[in-house]
Amino acid sequence: MPIVPDTRDWTWVLERSCGECGFDPEQFHRSLTASAIRENAVAWALILKRDDVRVRASDDRWSDLEYACHVRDVYRIFDQRLAAMLAEDNPMFENRDQDASAVLDRYDLQDPGVVSRELLLAAKNYADRFDSVRKFEWSRPGTRSKGSHFTVETLAIYGLHDCSHYVWDVTSTR
Numbered sequence: 587m588p589i590v591p592d593t594r595d596w597t598w599v600l601e602r603s604c605g606e607c608g609f610d611p612e613q614f615h616r617s618l619t620a621s622a623i624r625e626n627a628v629a630w631a632l633i634l635k636r637d638d639v640r641v642r643a644s645d646d647r648w649s650d651l652e653y654a655c656h657v658r659d660v661y662r663i664f665d666q667r668l669a670a671m672l673a674e675d676n677p678m679f680e681n682r683d684q685d686a687s688a689v690l691d692r693y694d695l696q697d698p699g700v701v702s703r704e705l706l707l708a709a710k711n712y713a714d715r716f717d718s719v720r721k722f723e724w725s726r727p728g729t730r731s732k733g734s735h736f737t738v739e740t741l742a743i744y745g746l747h748d749c750s751h752y753v754w755d756v757t758s759t760r
Contacts, residue, residue: 607747627706630654639698654698678727
């Protein structure tokens with residue numbers, strides 16, 4: 587069975603907790619954004635050391651390696667988006683098809699050691715950029731091409747949920 591693309595609009599996590607992974611936006615404090623990103627990246631570095639990192643638990647679900655490649659790319663893309671939000675007035679972000687990227691970039695064939703280093707670097711860059719956000723910049727806007735509006739703060743929440751949820755995905759089934 588092929589992986590069915592997830593077409594849900596996950597922006598609801600900005601308003602209420604996730605019933606699956608338990609992420610609660612009410613518990614978010616922007617001062618902890620950078621440290622949460624770094625902690626998440628360390629969790630992925632450990633996951634990528636698993637012997638079965640390439641194995642899919644089921645045919646309709648990514649392997650831990652494929653999830654890690656996606657998280658690496660999320661950190662890269664969100665860092666670009668954050669940079670644009672800090673430099674431009676309400677930049678527009680193109681939507682990205684994560685499932686197409688997984689196939690096109692052959693997430694399943696990537697080297698776990700390389701992915702781990704790249705993910706840690708991408709997370710570091712993203713976290714470092716959050717460390718530089720000044721108090722008045724947390725409300726700067728950006729818009730996804732589907733029409734979802736974000737501020738720097740809600741981008742942080744959305745991204746943290748995404749990467750935290752994926753750790754839950756790969757650890758809750760063990």
